[in-house]
Amino acid sequence: MEGPSRVLPLRDVALWPAARRCSRGDTEGDSARDTRTHFRVCRFIMETGVKLGMRSVPVATACVLYHRFFERVDLPSYEPYLVAMSCVYLAGKVEEQHMRTRDIINVSHRYFNSGSAALECDKQFWDLRDSVVQCELLILRQLNFHVSFEHPHKYLLHYLLSVRLLVNRHAWSRTPVAETSWALLRDCYHGAMCIRHLPQHIAIAMLYLALNSYGVDLPVGEKEWWQVLCEDVTKSHIDAVISDLLQLYDMDAKCV
Secondary structure, eight states: OOOOSOSSOGGGSTTOHHHHHHTSSOSSOHHHHHHHHHHHHHHHHHHHHHHTTOOHHHHHHHHHHHHHHHHHSOGGGSOHHHHHHHHHHHHHHHTTOOOOHHHHHHHHHHHHSTTOOOOOSSHHHHHHHHHHHHHHHHHHHHTTTOOOOOOSHHHHHHHHHHHHTTSOHHHHHHSOHHHHHHHHHHHHTTSTHHHHSOHHHHHHHHHHHHHHHTTOOOOOOSSOHHHHHOTTOOHHHHHHHHHHHHHHHHHHHHHO
16 A cells, blocks of 8 residues: 655654664664664653553554554655554554553653653644554554454463473572563564564463573473473474574664
8 A cells, every 4th residue: 555655754843853863874784774773663662651551462562563564664664653653552542551642742752852841732743643643544554454463471371370380389489480481572572573473482482481591490291391381382483483582682782
């Protein structure tokens, strides 16, 4: 579907000047530069979601909406931070945690202009608000209104409860396996790996990595524990997910 080159000429909107500079002018290739931009924008989505008091699943949905959208369009054609704001707005509707556009705009404004006052309700504000809403419609059309996703969260919760029964309770209480697993899962949404792998495979891989990180051993049986929990997952699936996550951590180091 064709659309305008930009929903709004946002270089005229003083909202995120620093962010736009950090995603331009790199000497690396287009693909690597785009990946770094998406990483930064998803970090923006997550931090904005926290400041708005969004639950983890709506934030995850916002990230998936963002990745799905740019899976279908070219990055230079649309302002990524505007798309991100619209994804947060849309995710709130999808996951029944509605967010006001004014709150999203003001939190975004403070994100890029620390310590600044809220935006005045002037023409610039209303133009930006209209652009967020128009971009929401564009996202819906690009995704053919398929905006409900299955996340790894429910699988990870089930796997954690199952594994906890197999581990000595003292060993479990001494190691933050659950907390680490959830943190690793959250980090997955910084990149397109969250739409590249099956949700149950991501959940298994995050638990596998957390257990290995703390040296927690599980009883050995005829099958590996991860095969018992998820029959269609293989070691190669787990390795692929973990490899993608480690690449994201490498990206994180480069974006500092």
